[in-house]
Amino acid sequence: AGSKAEDELPQLRAALDKEQATLDALVDSLEGETVELREQLEAAQAALLPLATKAAEARAELEAERSAATLLRERAEEGSKKYEQAQAESAAANAEAKAKKNQAVLCAKQVEDCHRKSQTAKKELAVIEEEAAKEGKEAAKLSARLESARSAQGAAKQRGAVMQALISAKQRGKLDGIVGTQ
Secondary structure, X not given: OHHHHHHHHHHHHHHHHHHHHHHHHHHXXXXXXXXXXXXXXXXXXXXXXXXXXXXXXXXXXXXXXXHHHHHHHHHHHHHHHHHHHHHHHXXXXXXXXXXXXXXXXXXXXXXXXXXXXXXXXXXXHHHHHHHHHHHHHHHHHHHXXXXXXXXXXXXXXXXXXXXXXXXXXXXXXXXXXXXXXX
């Protein structure tokens, strides 16, 4: 079995050499045909090189624009949030201002009412003071009349007591010269 393979080995080598020569001839013939294609390929690659450079620059620029757009979008969202927050704060401040304005209007009305009541009270006080002055004058007149009456009554009492003492003394006979009494 080993000798049969050894016998066939020179034949197989000869066939391999023949096939290699055919392959080399085919490659040489194709090489002549592909030279033009290779030159066209190299020319196309040379022409594409500036385009590839431009494409790379455009990709880099596009990436930079995307980054800028992302940054702008983030800033816009942040600005939008700040704007919404400012609107909410403004609405709250407006509501507070409106409430304070309403409170101020209410206070102004209360001040007006107090002022009106004060004016009315001043007028009533003036009337009461006038009536009190009249009553005071009347009381002074009545007091003077009462004092006069008391004084007159006191004087009458004193006269009556003196008279009574005189009459009593005459009746006892201690006084002479009083006429008209017993």
